[in-house]
Amino acid sequence: MDALLHMVEKHGDLKSLIQDWSSVYSIMDSVNGLTSLRGKKPLFSFGIISDIQYADIPDGLSFLGVPRYYRHSIAVLQRAVKQWNHHRNLKFAVNLGDIVDGFCPKEHSLDSVSRVVNEFEKFNGLVRHMIGNHCLYNMPRSKLLPLLKIPSIDGCAYYDFSPTSGYRFVVLDGYDISAIGWPEDHPKTQQALKFLQDKNPNSDKNSPDGLVGTERRFLMFNGAVGEEQLRWLDSVLCDATNLKQKVVVCCHLPLDPGASTEESLLWNFDEVMGVIHKYNCVKVCLAGHDHKDGHSIDSHGVHHKVFEAALECPPGTDAFGYIDVYDDRLSLCGTGRIESCDMHFNH
């Protein structure tokens, strides 16, 4: 605090002092315990958007009767990219998946995916994509992953990256074991179909009729993280723990029943959370797919944040934002239907 008072004396008045914010920040950082959190600069920031589900088709309704604005959703993305560029200090942007809707006529799938990718490319930074079920209704992994520049081995879409030495992001592939996206005769398609046969007695495997509680997630439009990916996740979290990194997990499918409807959960969310809970490094999990805002803190203090869909924004409204990352919290700054919130965690 002495250093701050000294600066005030030196400058004569506060006006000239506050013109030099970088000095103020560095002094405030050094005044432990007296610094207001609000005055601190984030370590880094990133943009966020989910479930654009663009298609050049008339507006419609979800199976629950929620209006969907297929043409407007790309305008939401355009405004998101404008905001992210205007911010000037975003390190990257995260797309939580489902960029094109399953109702897009298949002869227009490539055009529609390309249109959305082009809009993302107007962002002055890297976009970290993940795949969703709607992307896979439009094109197979072999075509989709290169368009989204997703690093891939054998068609899998999980990867990690480290924006600063203290943070690691893990992107999960929630459709690793899935009845969509892989060739029909692929062992993973066969494994998923057998799983659905065992878990869901309905002839329409997208119907949760008769399923109770979290069993209602056993639907064809969901999927699972496979054994190999689980082992990979374990090794990344072990490495992050050794490096004293905090981890943010991103997955199209939600991982906690407290933040999402049961029908949207990853088939083996419990297994994935079992791996995550072995360590203390994961602080926040981000997801889409449920189309509704959700936030929970699980029994181990991990935050789960699920995002509103850009698709369901009535014309003129928005759903996107950016997240400021600090040592002890992620601070979501939402635009439109996405509410701002702070997610605090232990160091």
Ligand SMILES: [Zn+2]
């Ligand atoms: Zn989805």
